[in-house]
Amino acid sequence: MTTQQTTSVPLENTRSGETIVLEISNLSKEFGGLKAVYNFDLSLPEHSLTGLIGPNGAGKTTVFNMVTGIYTPTTGSIKLYGEEITHLEPHEINQMGIARTFQNIRLFPNLTVLDNVRIAYHTHAGYSMYDSILRTSRFSSKERELTEKTQDFLSVFRLENRQEEIAKNLPYGEQRRLEIARALAANPKLLLLDEPAAGMNPAETVELMDLIHFIREKFDLTILLIEHQMRVVMGICETITVMDFGEVIARGTPKDIQSNPRVIEAYLGPGAAALSEKFKRKKSQ
Amino acid sequence: MKKIQRGTLVFAIGAILVFAIIQVLLSLQILNSFWFTIIRIGAVMAIVSLGLNLIYGFNGQFSLGQWAFYAIGAYASADATYRWTQLHSALGVLVLLFAVVLSGVAILLIGRWVSRIRGMDALSQFALYLIATVLLVWVAVLLGKALDASVTAFLASLPKNVSLQIVFFVCIILAGLLAAEVSFLFGLPVLTLGSDYFGIATLGLTIIVKVLLDNSDTMLGFPEMKGARGMIGIPKITTWFWVFTFLILAIVITRNLLLSSYGRAIISVREDEIAAKAMGIDIAFYKTLTFVIGSFFAGVAGALYAHINGFLHPNTFNFIKSFDPLIIVVFGGLGSVTGTVAASFAWALVLEGFLRLWLPEGFETWRFVVYPLLLLIMMLLKPNGLLGNYEIAYLRNLIPPLRNKNENQTPPPPPLTVATDTQEVKS
Numbered sequence: 001m002t003t004q005q006t007t008s009v010p011l012e013n014t015r016s017g018e019t020i021v022l023e024i025s026n027l028s029k030e031f032g033g034l035k036a037v038y039n040f041d042l043s044l045p046e047h048s049l050t051g052l053i054g055p056n057g058a059g060k061t062t063v064f065n066m067v068t069g070i071y072t073p074t075t076g077s078i079k080l081y082g083e084e085i086t087h088l089e090p091h092e093i094n095q096m097g098i099a100r101t102f103q104n105i106r107l108f109p110n111l112t113v114l115d116n117v118r119i120a121y122h123t124h125a126g127y128s129m130y131d132s133i134l135r136t137s138r139f140s141s142k143e144r145e146l147t148e149k150t151q152d153f154l155s156v157f158r159l160e161n162r163q164e165e166i167a168k169n170l171p172y173g174e175q176r177r178l179e180i181a182r183a184l185a186a187n188p189k190l191l192l193l194d195e196p197a198a199g200m201n202p203a204e205t206v207e208l209m210d211l212i213h214f215i216r217e218k219f220d221l222t223i224l225l226i227e228h229q230m231r232v233v234m235g236i237c238e239t240i241t242v243m244d245f246g247e248v249i250a251r252g253t254p255k256d257i258q259s260n261p262r263v264i265e266a267y268l269g270p271g272a273a274a275l276s277e278k279f280k281r282k283k284s285q
Numbered sequence: 286m287k288k289i290q291r292g293t294l295v296f297a298i299g300a301i302l303v304f305a306i307i308q309v310l311l312s313l314q315i316l317n318s319f320w321f322t323i324i325r326i327g328a329v330m331a332i333v334s335l336g337l338n339l340i341y342g343f344n345g346q347f348s349l350g351q352w353a354f355y356a357i358g359a360y361a362s363a364d365a366t367y368r369w370t371q372l373h374s375a376l377g378v379l380v381l382l383f384a385v386v387l388s389g390v391a392i393l394l395i396g397r398w399v400s401r402i403r404g405m406d407a408l409s410q411f412a413l414y415l416i417a418t419v420l421l422v423w424v425a426v427l428l429g430k431a432l433d434a435s436v437t438a439f440l441a442s443l444p445k446n447v448s449l450q451i452v453f454f455v456c457i458i459l460a461g462l463l464a465a466e467v468s469f470l471f472g473l474p475v476l477t478l479g480s481d482y483f484g485i486a487t488l489g490l491t492i493i494v495k496v497l498l499d500n501s502d503t504m505l506g507f508p509e510m511k512g513a514r515g516m517i518g519i520p521k522i523t524t525w526f527w528v529f530t531f532l533i534l535a536i537v538i539t540r541n542l543l544l545s546s547y548g549r550a551i552i553s554v555r556e557d558e559i560a561a562k563a564m565g566i567d568i569a570f571y572k573t574l575t576f577v578i579g580s581f582f583a584g585v586a587g588a589l590y591a592h593i594n595g596f597l598h599p600n601t602f603n604f605i606k607s608f609d610p611l612i613i614v615v616f617g618g619l620g621s622v623t624g625t626v627a628a629s630f631a632w633a634l635v636l637e638g639f640l641r642l643w644l645p646e647g648f649e650t651w652r653f654v655v656y657p658l659l660l661l662i663m664m665l666l667k668p669n670g671l672l673g674n675y676e677i678a679y680l681r682n683l684i685p686p687l688r689n690k691n692e693n694q695t696p697p698p699p700p701l702t703v704a705t706d707t708q709e710v711k712s
Contacts, residue, residue, distance in 0.1 A: 068563055087404070094565035102563075108556035111549075115682075118546065119553045120564045125546035129574075132545030133538055143545065186565055 018045040019081070021190050021222040022067070022098075027076030029062055029246075036062045038246040040076070042224075044190070049216060049223045051237035053257075055266055059246040060226045061103060064192050068100050069093040080190070095123055099188035101179045103195045103226075109168035113159055113178055116167050117150045120185035150185070156218070157181040157211075173204045177211065184219055191215075193225035197232045205229060209236050234258070242266065292678030304529050311525055319641065321525070323633050325593050328528040329586045331629035332535045334613040335622065336582030339539060341611070342620040343548070344575040345555030347480050350487030352607030353494040354468055354580040356599075358460035358587025360498060360510060363519045363597055365456045367509055370449065370520045375437040376429055378452055378459075383425035385462045388418040392469060411473045418470065453522050457531065457588040464584025465577045472576045476569065491604040498599040515598035523592040531589060532626075535582050539622055540680050542578070551575050616663065618670025622680045628671050635659065 020043050027040040037059040044050055052060050065071040067078055069090035078086045085093050099120075108116050125146060131139040154160045157177050162170065167178060176196060183191060196212070197205045209232055216223055227233045233240060234254040242250040242257060244266040250257055257263055261273030268276075307324065310316045316324070337351045365377035395417060399410055440448040475486045501510035510516045542548050553561040554568050561568055591597055609632070617628030639652035667673065 070559065070562065089567070090562035091565045091567045094563060100563055102560065106557050106560035106563075108553050108560065110556060111552065112682075115549055115552075119549045119561070119566065122546050122550050123565050127546070129542070129545075129547050132547055133541045135541055139545065146546065182564065 020044065021046050021048075021081060022224070023079040023082075024063075024067070025077055025079075027063070027066060027078065028074045029059075029066060029071060030074045035246050037066070037073075040243075040246070040248060042241060042248075044222050044224060046222055047216070047220065049212070049236060049238050050225070051233040051240040051254075052224060052226045052243065053228070053233055053240060054243035054249075057245075058243040058266075060243055061194060062246075063243075064100060064194055064226065067093075067192065068098060094186065094188075097187075097189035098192065099183035099186060099190075100192035101176075101183050101194055101196060103198065105175050105179055107167040107175060107179055107182070109166075111167055112163065113154065113165050113167055113170070114147070114150055114163040116178060117153060117182050117185045118146060120182045121146055121150060123186065153181065153185055172199060173207070176200070176204075176208065180211065180215065184215060184221075187219070188221070190222045190224070193223065193227075195226050195228060197227055197229045200229075205232060208232070212236055292681065296677065296679035300533055304525075307529075308525055319637070322593065323637050324525065324630075325523060325528050325589075326637070327630035327633035328532045329590045329593070330610065330613060330633060331532055331626045332586035332589070333583050334610045334617070334625045334629050335535045335539050336579035336586070337610045338614045338617075338620070338622065338625045339542075339551075339575050339582075340579040342614055342625075343543060343555060344551050344572060345480065346476070346572060346576065347484040348487045348576070348579075349484055349604065349607045349611065350468070350471070350490045351579065351583050351610050352602060352604065353487070353491040354464035354583035355587040355590070355610075356491075356494050356498060356602035357467055358464045358584030359591040359597055359602075360501070360516070360587075361463050361584075362456040362460035362588035363516060363591040364507060364510065365459070366449075366452060366522075366592065367516070367519055369440075369452045371509075371518050373437065373441070374433060375440055375452070376433045378455060379432055379436055380425050380429035381459045381463065382455065383428045384422045385459050385466065387421040387425055388466055389462065391417045391421055392466065407474045407477050411470065414470055414473065418466070449520065449522060453520075453527070453592065457527070457585055460588035461581045461585035464587070465581040468580030469573065469577050472573050476572045476576060488604060488607070491602075491607045495599055495602050495604060498602060501599075510597075513599055515596060517596055519591055519595045519597065521592060521595040523589050528589055531585055535585070536622065536626065536680075538578075543622075544682055547571075547574075612660065616660065616671055618672055618674065621670060621672060621674065621676060623676045624670050624672040631671065 022042070022044040024040060024042040027037060028035065029037040040059075040063060042050075042052075042063075052063065054060055062071065066073045069085070069088055069092070073086060076086070077084060080093075080096055080098060083096070085096060085098075088096070108119065111119075126142040127136075127139045130136075131142075151160060151163065154163055157180070159174065159178060159181060162174065162178075167175065170178060180191075180193070180196070193212070197208055200208060212223065212225075213236065215221060225233075225237070237254060240250075240252065240254055240257045241248055242260070242263050244262075249262045249266055250260045252260070264273045264276055265271070307316070311321060333351060333355055336354075337348065340346050340348045340351070361381060365381050368374050368377035392414060395414055399405055399413070440452070443451070471490055475483060478486055497504060498510070499513045502508045502512040509518075543551070550561070550566050551571050551574070553564065553566055554571050558568055613628045613632050614625055616632070617624030617626070635656060636652070639655055640649055644651055644655070663671070
């Protein structure tokens with residue numbers, strides 16, 4: 001752990017004229033004496049698809065938890081469209097336009113598929129509690145509107161025939177799809193995906209990659225994703241940020257990252273970079 | 286335009302029929318006072334347990350405090366009606382009214398202010414609310430004393446029975462609101478605790494309330510409550526009509542709340558707090574909301590209970606008894622409204638039935654052997670509760686069918702496979 005003497009990789013200047021959706025600067029999180037995340041910087045231009053990778057325990061999910069407000073950062077700031085969101089509550093951050101999925105799927109397991117998505121619409125329900133207790137006409141019209149919106153939304157994700165199914169009874173791939181659908185229901189601007197391909201077979205993974213492309217176009221999203229499956233990361237991400245021991249060790253396009261010696265060492269251990277160079281040379285001979 | 290669903294219609298007709306039949310049987314003396322008591326106790330327990338079912342069954346907060354709010358409702362309303370019937374003074378009702386209304390308004394205003402200035406921790410908020418309510422209760426006492434004579438004169442000018450029923454009705458509502466406000470104050474710091482710790486904290490509240498009631502004549506300064514000797518002289522005016530009305534109200538409120546976006550938000554907190562937060566649900570708000578509504582039911586039920594026997598004893602509100610609504614809720618099926626109501630009546634019948642009907646003379650003490658054994662057997666045979674997941678049609682969550690949509694309205698689903706993507710990865 002103490003071998004990390006080098007400074008973290010500075011943020012490249014983004015092209016001017018681009019709107020920055022999320023800007024994280026100097027973000028750190030300490031749990032007791034443990035520095036889970038240290039001086040983390042990231043800036044996401046609008047409509048970009050960025051990957052966040054690194055070995056287990058590198059602090060990727062901690063970054064997600066800080067962005068979504070579940071953890072409060074020790075230092076640093078997080079800005080969404082230039083607005084400070086560092087010390088807001090999770091539900092406020094969600095309402096400002098950041099949605100996420102979880103590493104181990106966190107659906108509302110005993111509720112139906114329809115209700116899972118309807119909960120995400122809650123803040124846009126449009127009727128008060130008194131309307132619901134007194135069953136006013138406002139309640140019935142708004143509730144019907146909300147349900148129809150949800151059903152339309154489910155059909156985008158090809159879950160419309162599953163609406164009465166209890167969420168925990170769905171097959172794994174559909175649970176993932178439902179979780180993404182639920183995250184998108186509240187119409188976020190930024191979507192954080194935490195290992196969306198975990199536990200998926202190759203066919204499901206390909207389907208997921210298509211889905212990610214599809215939702216990015218359809219909902220005009222900016223996406224940040226954590227992933228361990230390299231075929232997903234290298235296949236769909238435009239830029240990649242690599243973390244190790246809470247610090248950023250590399251940034252760049254998938255090609256740059258694949259040949260970056262620090263990344264190879266982080267994943268395979270010290271000396272691995274040299275070894276891989278040797279291997280490559282041998283192969284080319 | 287407004288179409289009444291079949292389930293609603295069946296429920297309304299069924300409710301009227303049940304009310305009418307039992308009322309007729311009671312008037313004809315076919316159901317004697319023994320059955321009358323069982324029915325009323327069953328209904329009262331159903332109201333308490335519906336409140337607890339909201340808190341524990343639907344919001345997932347394990348609470349033993351329901352009994353404390355039940356006690357608060359019982360004693361508060363009993364004191365007010367006692368003063369009206371025995372002392373011929375509306376002071377109790379007036380002070381209760383002003384205290385509840387003024388602190389209610391204060392809580393709403395402070396709540397709005399606190400949410401605007403951010404970052405105030407729960408304990409400072411609690412202190413703020415507490416100071417405000419204590420001050421306002423003092424104001425309420427002054428106001429009550431000032432208006433006592435004129436209001437008493439006005440009520441006395443009405444026919445005796447009418448004025449008593451008005452006082453009783455107002456007291457039931459006020460008892461519920463008082464319990465709700467106390468639960469709000471108590472829940473503010475305590476609801477931040479995790480589920481199990483919250484259970485212990487609420488157990489603490491039940492014990493506090495019991496001890497205060499044991500010494501109500503000395504510590505609280507209500508000599509008419511007579512402390513541990515038990516309060517007597519409360520008018521016995523809980524009729525089948527009042528009990529039934531409030532039970533139906535509790536069922537309808539529970540149902541309408543749960544089958545709405547607010548209900549889904551409440552249930553999402555039980556299902557997964559972190560996911561609920563990430564979906565934009567303010568979980569602190571919904572925990573407080575459910576706790577307050579549940580306690581309101583407990584307060585109302587307490588007020589109804591106090592006027593059944595005309596006698597209240599602190600031992601009735603012992604913390605051991607606070608497990609009764611919990612047993613009913615688990616027994617009836619967590620998160621099942623029908624089951625809770627059915628289990629409440631079954632519970633009242635079993636406890637009283639063993640005492641007076643089914644066990645041979647001299648074996649009455651065996652009822653607390655038989656009753657727990659019955660519970661054990663039930664839990665082993667029907668772990669999902671008495672009725673499992675069954676709900677009557679009115680209470681069921683009916684999912685509307687898919688509409689017939691035009692083909693061109695739906696956007697095309699994403700293609701199943703895109704060959705180019707995978708090939709790029711492999712190369």
